[in-house]
Amino acid sequence: MNVVKTKYKRRSFLKASTLAGGGIVLGFNWLQGCKAPVDDTWNPVSKIMPDTWYDINSFLKIGENGMVTILSPNPEIGQNVKTSMPMIVAEELDCDWDHVVVEQAPLSSSFERQVAGGSGSIRSAFDTLRTAGATARQMLLNAAAKKWEVDVASLSTSKGIITNDKGENLSYGELASEASVLEIPEEVTLKEIKDFSIIGTDRRNVDLEGILTGKPLFGLDTRKEGMVHAVMLRPPAFGMKLKNFDAAAASKVDGVYEIVEVEGAIAITAKNTWAALKAQKLVNANWEVDGSLENTQQHDETLLSLLDKRNDKLKRDDGSVTQAYSEADEIFEKTYEAPFLPHNCMEPMNFFADVSGGKMYVEGPIQTPSWTQSNLAEAFKIDKENIEVMMTRMGGGFGRRLYGNFVIEAAKISEKVGKPVQLTYSREDDMTLGIYRPASKYKFKAAIKDGAMTAYEYVGSGVNSARGVTRENWFPAGCLDNYRVDSHNLESNITTGAWRAPVTNFLACAEQSFVDELAHKLQIDPVKFRIDLLDRAIENPVGEIDYEPKKLKGVIELVAEKSGWGNNADGVHQGLSAYFSHNTYVAEVADIVMEDGNPVIKKVTCAVDCGIVINPIAAKNQIEGGIVDGIGHAMYADFSFEDGKPSSSNFNTYRMIRMVEAPEEIDIHFVETENHPTGLGEPSLPPVGGAIANAIAKATGKRLYKQPFINSEILG
Amino acid sequence: MENYNVNINGKSHTVSADPDTPILWVLRDELNLVGTKYGCGxxxxGACTIHVDGKAVRSCSMPISSIGEKEVITIEGLSENATHPLQNAWREHDVPQCxxxxxxxxxxxxxxxxxNKSPTDGDIDAAMHGNLCRCGTYLRIKAAIKTAAKNS
Structure with missing residues (x-):
């Protein structure tokens, strides 16, 4: 029996304490005043909505006709949590998924960790979501027991129906009113994992119908009464600031309302987006130097020179690498480099803000609504209670929407012009005012004696990477006696931040390329080389490690089996890469063939250990996407700065992967397990750069050390 | 500003806009048809792709003044009841991420x-080359197009 304490206080259930009079839902009424003047009747389930919703707890309400509304607490950026999180609630509620309507929850103290980041939504919320569903189920059971005057233990549930031992039925809808006013049970029983009937089955994206028919779902689709459109003109380079501007010509554009200075930039409000965009080009602004105007060439030189320095305090220092070097036959050394990257969410940054009378309502695509609320409170010197935050579906996040600078901008403009505002970044604004993946470099070294590795070391350097660009307690930590890791930082005024799988999005490629090259140098099969190392960490690990070597070995063995490693067809060249990140273990084998002298990625086989898989069809989508995204950025993405100015501002000069460049096939295999689920938004991306680099090396005999690979002579 | 009569999804609309206004912004900001997306301008x-007289065009780069009598179809008007074979195939493959x-x-x-009722892989790659997907759903898009071709 899997009995859990509910841990709920009354107040943690939205409006629960005010329901004494019959339990009609009042929650979220404050949103209705802000309802968009758009058609929302498209939702196919809206036609069978009940007359009354009964609030069972903060996650769900049940209608008298048995319909269930489940609130999805976390922001949806394409990682599918708006479907998978409610699936977990529905599983324990034991209702029919076809009777579920999902609503995006606003930011609310009723929920924990309303964040889209770190591949953490499912991992963090799994138990909470299960408990919420199980608590509601228990309350419905208690209501049925009361009605029938029987022992609750004699009742069972299935698909929203409660049955007693005489075979009589009551639906959740019939019991919702009574259940909503019952005491919340102190403990509830969760299902056995083997009894799951929703979790582990393919469920379509709950917003699919809206996406397929063009309904308003995204931030840029927000339309509110009295709203004006806004665009900003900001400094053209990092290290510059606004001196003054002349808006005479821009003001003449039909539809332009106001042109004002906001947050060190110029905001244009207008009747429509196009007028604002046109005026943006006509503002005559003068900028002045306000800091260093940095160049990528300087960054590269400094980052490389840092790789030869050693900090007094190392990230990790097992055994004596220095002694191993002195006794070695050879020290094998390679350097790997990667550029800055913009996020390029397909939906450019934008937000709606309505600031008036010391209160504000903001709505739009944001991965961190809670943090953003705090930042708004700080920026406007008002209490958080006066700031309402609503999340829309996001046209991608990838880390960019962790940083709500555009929300502050939208709110400042709204305050200044005294109107509700939708701020839109043009693609050029989005790409040139980024919070970029910091450029980074790594030097890997291994001591070789008598044909064996006796020490392993890596040093990293990154822009604005004071917290380090290493994962010193991950593989191969624990696998060998002499192991050393060091990290260096280069401060820059170019804004940087998290980008899908921060640090590891390139560290994994560098590490797995080096490990592969080392295996070939030692004439050991790359699968065997890794497994031999991991066996040491499984049996008798050296020092502390923050990963489970057994699970990493598990996915390597699974991918080797499924990819036909060692038995590949003539002309197919395979490269292996395996990486642990965000608590998930992923191993990938890329199959490459040479066509007209060029390597072509045909297939990627992937083995994943992410614990219980909530929604397989969507889980596979995440993994496929991470692989395609990872290949695209490793192969093509190039971004640099000259005198503080970004090298690209749109997709005509910034290359993103397109359909023809994606592999023909991605073959995904999950490790079958009943372990707690982990995340999938990021973990398939880090290893893939190494997998393709290693396959290309097999095909061409040449190694790739610098991203984007397309710039190398091998591929150029 | 000038007035334009445009035929969108089988309905006639009169809109007032500057002649250089891309049809994208007319759809989104004037007619509240927000299914057509702004991506790059x-x-x-390809996020803004619509049909003009049956051909795929990028609405961000087509001014309202060039539309004239041409028939414009957007995602909202692609089919009755969202039953175009591609919409059905998109459901089958659960294509979208974001x-x-x-x-x-x-x-x-x-x-x-x-x-092209039965496009080859090469035909699909060529026709879809102008459409970016940062989430990386290209394999599902291609598979769904093949499914739709088979079922239509």
């Missing part, structure tokens, strides 16, 4: 299938 990403580019992908694919 320079016809490089979903933002998908209207443009579907409109490009619909123009392809209108011209």
């Amino acid at each position: 320079i016809a490089q990403c 979903g933002y580019c998908q209207a443009g992908q579907i409109m490009s694919a619909a123009a392809l299938l209108k011209e």
Whole structure:
């Protein structure tokens, strides 16, 4: 029996304490005043909505006709949590998924960790979501027991129906009113994992119908009464600031309302987006130097020179690498480099803000609504209670929407012009005012004696990477006696931040390329080389490690089996890469063939250990996407700065992967397990750069050390 | 500003706009047809793809003044009751992740299938080359186009 304490206080259930009079839902009424003047009747389930919703707890309400509304607490950026999180609630509620309507929850103290980041939504919320569903189920059971005057233990549930031992039925809808006013049970029983009937089955994206028919779902689709459109003109380079501007010509554009200075930039409000965009080009602004105007060439030189320095305090220092070097036959050394990257969410940054009378309502695509609320409170010197935050579906996040600078901008403009505002970044604004993946470099070294590795070391350097660009307690930590890791930082005024799988999005490629090259140098099969190392960490690990070597070995063995490693067809060249990140273990084998002298990625086989898989069809989508995204950025993405100015501002000069460049096939295999689920938004991306680099090396005999690979002579 | 009579999804609309206004912004800001997405503004990403007289065009780069009598179809008007074979195939394959580019992908694919009932992989790659998807759903998009071709 899997009995859990509910841990709920009354107040943690939205409006629960005010329901004494019959339990009609009042929650979220404050949103209705802000309802968009758009058609929302498209939702196919809206036609069978009940007359009354009964609030069972903060996650769900049940209608008298048995319909269930489940609130999805976390922001949806394409990682599918708006479907998978409610699936977990529905599983324990034991209702029919076809009777579920999902609503995006606003930011609310009723929920924990309303964040889209770190591949953490499912991992963090799994138990909470299960408990919420199980608590509601228990309350419905208690209501049925009361009605029938029987022992609750004699009742069972299935698909929203409660049955007693005489075979009589009551639906959740019939019991919702009574259940909503019952005491919340102190403990509830969760299902056995083997009894799951929703979790582990393919469920379509709950917003699919809206996406397929063009309904308003995204931030840029927000339309509110009295709203004006806004665009900003900001400094053209990092290290510059606004001196003054002349808006005479821009003001003449039909539809332009106001042109004002906001947050060190110029905001244009207008009747429509196009007028604002046109005026943006006509503002005559003068900028002045306000800091260093940095160049990528300087960054590269400094980052490389840092790789030869050693900090007094190392990230990790097992055994004596220095002694191993002195006794070695050879020290094998390679350097790997990667550029800055913009996020390029397909939906450019934008937000709606309505600031008036010391209160504000903001709505739009944001991965961190809670943090953003705090930042708004700080920026406007008002209490958080006066700031309402609503999340829309996001046209991608990838880390960019962790940083709500555009929300502050939208709110400042709204305050200044005294109107509700939708701020839109043009693609050029989005790409040139980024919070970029910091450029980074790594030097890997291994001591070789008598044909064996006796020490392993890596040093990293990154822009604005004071917290380090290493994962010193991950593989191969624990696998060998002499192991050393060091990290260096280069401060820059170019804004940087998290980008899908921060640090590891390139560290994994560098590490797995080096490990592969080392295996070939030692004439050991790359699968065997890794497994031999991991066996040491499984049996008798050296020092502390923050990963489970057994699970990493598990996915390597699974991918080797499924990819036909060692038995590949003539002309197919395979490269292996395996990486642990965000608590998930992923191993990938890329199959490459040479066509007209060029390597072509045909297939990627992937083995994943992410614990219980909530929604397989969507889980596979995440993994496929991470692989395609990872290949695209490793192969093509190039971004640099000259005198503080970004090298690209749109997709005509910034290359993103397109359909023809994606592999023909991605073959995904999950490790079958009943372990707690982990995340999938990021973990398939880090290893893939190494997998393709290693396959290309097999095909061409040449190694790739610098991203984007397309710039190398091998591929150029 | 000038007045334009435009035929969108089979309905006639009169809109007041500057002649250089891309049809994208007329759809989104004047007619509240927000299914057509802004992605790049320079016809490089395909998020804004619509049909003009049956051909896929990038609405971000087509001014309202050039539309004239031409018939414009957007994602909202692609089919009655969302039953176009591509919409059905998109359901079958559960294609979208974030979903933002998908209207443009579907409109490009619909123009392809209108011209070419059984496209090869190469035909699909060529027709879809102008549509970016940062989430990386290309394999599902391609599979869904093949499914739709088979079922239409």
